[in-house]
Amino acid sequence: MSLAVQLAGLRLKNPLIAASGTFGYGVEYEELLDLSRLGGLVSKGLYMEARDGNPTPRIAETPSGLLNAIGLQGIGIRAFVKEVLPRVARHDTVHLVNICGDTVEEYAEVARVCDGAPGIAGLEVNISCPNVKKGGMAFGGDPRMTHEVVAAVRKATDLPVIPKLSPNVTDITVLARAAEEAGADALSCINTLLGLAVDVETRRPKLAFGTGGLSGPAIRPVAVRMAWQVARTVKIPVIGVGGITSASDALEFMIAGCRAVQIGTANFVMPGIHESILADLSAWLERHGVDDIGDLVGTLEYPGSSSAGDPEVCR
Ligand SMILES: Cc1cc2nc3c(=O)[nH]c(=O)nc-3n(C[C@H](O)[C@H](O)[C@H](O)COP(=O)(O)O)c2cc1C
Numbered sequence: 001m002s003l004a005v006q007l008a009g010l011r012l013k014n015p016l017i018a019a020s021g022t023f024g025y026g027v028e029y030e031e032l033l034d035l036s037r038l039g040g041l042v043s044k045g046l047y048m049e050a051r052d053g054n055p056t057p058r059i060a061e062t063p064s065g066l067l068n069a070i071g072l073q074g075i076g077i078r079a080f081v082k083e084v085l086p087r088v089a090r091h092d093t094v095h096l097v098n099i100c101g102d103t104v105e106e107y108a109e110v111a112r113v114c115d116g117a118p119g120i121a122g123l124e125v126n127i128s129c130p131n132v133k134k135g136g137m138a139f140g141g142d143p144r145m146t147h148e149v150v151a152a153v154r155k156a157t158d159l160p161v162i163p164k165l166s167p168n169v170t171d172i173t174v175l176a177r178a179a180e181e182a183g184a185d186a187l188s189c190i191n192t193l194l195g196l197a198v199d200v201e202t203r204r205p206k207l208a209f210g211t212g213g214l215s216g217p218a219i220r221p222v223a224v225r226m227a228w229q230v231a232r233t234v235k236i237p238v239i240g241v242g243g244i245t246s247a248s249d250a251l252e253f254m255i256a257g258c259r260a261v262q263i264g265t266a267n268f269v270m271p272g273i274h275e276s277i278l279a280d281l282s283a284w285l286e287r288h289g290v291d292d293i294g295d296l297v298g299t300l301e302y303p304g305s306s307s308a309g310d311p312e313v314c315r
Helices: 077-088 104-114 144-158 174-183 217-233 247-256 271-289
Strands: 006-009 010-013 016-018 040-042 059-062 065-068 094-099 120-124 161-165 187-189 194-195 211-215 238-241 260-263
Touching: 010 094, 016 271, 065 217, 065 238, 077 094, 077 104, 094 104, 094 271, 104 120, 104 144, 120 144, 144 161, 144 174, 161 174, 174 187, 174 217, 187 217, 211 217, 217 247, 238 247, 247 260, 247 271
Parallel strands: 016 040, 016 260, 040 094, 094 120, 120 161, 161 187, 187 238, 238 260
Antiparallel strands: 006 010, 059 065, 065 211, 194 211
C-alpha cells in the first residue's frame, strides 16, 4: 500500500503537510515529534526583513474555529536560511517556505534568497493573508496582481512555485487560472476566511487588529468546495487546506481532487495529530482495497457526473 504522492516535481512520502503558521519553522517541534513522518512542512510566512506582527490579542476562539490576526511575525528570510534552515533540513521531509512581500519585487527577492538554499524544496507564495495592511490578500484578490506576483516569483527561482489562494473572493477559479497561467506548479487552497469577533462588554473587536482569519473545522466545507472547484479548473495539482482534523477530513479533500493536504489549526489542539491521521488513512485504504492513495484523487461522484444517474450512488 502506498501513501506517497507526487506534486510539482516533488515526491512526498505521504500526503500530509504541516500548514504555514501553525507549525513554526518546524524546529520548534523537533524534540516532541518525528518530523520525518510528515509528507512535508511549510514554514511560517517570511518577508525579507524581520517583523513583529500585530499587537495582542491576536487569537480568539470561535465555534469550531480559531480567529487569528498574527500579522506575519517572522525572523526574515536571510536569518531563516542562515540560522534555522540547516537545523530543519536535517529532517527527512519536504521543506516548503511560505514567502511574503509588500511589493511584487519583494516576493521575487525573497524567492531569489531561497533559490539554491540547501534544503528548500519549494516555495508557497502567500498572496492570501488577510491580516496585513499591505500585500497579502491585496495580491491574491486580483487576478492581474496574482499573475504579476506569480510570474515574478517564477522568474526569480527554479524551485517549484505554489501560490496559496484566498477564499475571500467571489470566484476562486479566476485566481487559480491566473496563477496557473503565470507559471505556478501547484496551488494551495485555501488560506483563512476573513472574520470578525466582537467583545460585547467592550463593544470592541476581540482582536487588536480588528478583523482576523478564520480557520479550523468551521471552514472545512468551504475549503473542500473551493479546492474542488479549483481542481476542476486547473491542470496543475491542488493541495487542500482547511479544517482537517482526521483521516476522513483529509480524504474528503483528496476525493474532491487534491493531490495532498495540509493540517493547520489541529496542530494547536494536538501536536503530532498527523500520526493518528496517517494510521487511520492506512486503515481506510486497506479496508477499501486501495493500493495507492493517488488513485483516490478526484474520484468524487458528484451529481451530474457520469455516475450520478446510478441509483446506488444516488441513494
Ligand atoms: C495562527 C495561524 C497563523 C497562520 N499563518 C500563516 C502564514 O504565515 N502563511 C500562510 O500562508 N498561512 C497562514 N495561516 C493559514 C494556514 O496555513 C491555513 O491555510 C488555514 O489555517 C486553514 O487551515 P486549518 O483550518 O487547517 O488551520 C495561518 C493560520 C493560523 C491559524
